Amino acid sequence: MKKFASLLLAALCAAVPLTASSCGSNTSIDSPRAEYSKEFSGTTLNVFNWGEYISDGSEGSLNVNKAFETLTGIHVNYNTFDSNESMYAKLSSGAVSYDVVIPSDYMIERMIKEDMLQPLDYAKLTNYDLIDGQYKNLFYDPDNTYSVPYNVGLVGLIYNTTMVEGTPDSWEIMWDEKYTDNILTFNNPRDAFGIAQFLLGLDVNSTDKSTWDAAAQKLKEQNKVLQARVMDEVFSKMEGGNAAIAPYYAGDFLVMQENNPDLAFVYPKEGTNVFVDAACVPKNASNYEAALMYINFLLEPEVALANAEYICYASPNTAVVTNPDYAYYGEEILYPDPENLPRTEYFHDIDPEIRSYYEKLWEGIILSD
Secondary structure, three states, X not given: OHHHXXXXXXXXXXXXXXXXXXXXXXXXXXXXXXXXXXXXXXXXXXXXXEOOOOXXXXXXXXXXXXXXXXXXXXXXXXXXXXXXXXXXXXXXXXXXXXXXXXXXXXXXXXXXXXOOEOOOOHHHOOOHHHXXXXXXXXXXXXXXXXXXXXXXXXXXXXXXXXXXXXXXXXXXXXXXXXXXXXXXXXXXXXXXXXXXXXXXXXXXXXXXXXXXXXXXXXXXXXXHHEEEEEOOOHHHHHHOOOOOEEEEEHHHHHHHHHHOOOEEEEOOOOOEEEEEXXXXXXXXXXXXXXXXXXXXXXXXXXXXXXXXXXXXXXXXXXXXXXXXXXXXXXXXXXXXXXXXXXXXXOOOOOOHHHHHHHHHHHHHHHHOO
């Protein structure tokens, strides 16, 4: 995949005197589908996205932000976050202003309720027709007013085949004392609670406090076998063989496996979370028109393909999914046959009282570690 391609490119660069551009990143796209102007050239666009979540020019890939700058003259000030909750905390503090943010579905639902996002002018999002219909009119933005899908994913179980016996098929292995100090889990409450709830057969969007109590008790029981709670740190730990088991996003597994072929992946039989991350414009954005231009640019077939291949997540863009040259065309982990999947559920925004309740439970889980 892209890691192999980067090694080949490095070898070519070492062997023959190629030009800087041929061995470096790409900073422009060939033939944009939409029209772009230099009207906002010289302005700055502040973007807030997940870490490792855009094609950045490494390994000979398209540098999406540089390509946008080349096309429009707009400077992209790009910052990253590692969880929906940390992103929300920063935005809600009012201390910073971003023009484009890319949260997950349930967090978008919450931000809409709290009047933190502004409607998008879809007349200027001329590439929006490329979004697959199954990702439109979803629960978090039923009228497609505030968001444009960016990536799609599923959570599964990553395990090291040299450290784990057999092929696990259940979340239960994350409580197995045989793997004490070799088990990782999410360092955010929604994903961590979700795993316990799926395992116990509970509703991940329940408004019944007893449901969250039961999941919290299960998570406390897990403390004795955990090595760590992680987010982006999962890459180095799993790729380096420093842990045996970790739940994480399917697309990220493909990246990890390229660096450590001993890693394997399953969707546990009890069920798992499916999610959509989407681009939005915060209410306090200072460069709205440039934000729309950027979001439209992310939908360009060439840009969406570069992101899909670099990030390794499933794409909601039909120009990518139907492209036979797409590196992950038909990849079963990213685009599984529904018949081979356990039940999947979206996380919904939870009633504020319940959210506060489970966040306090989470604090208790951490303290009891």
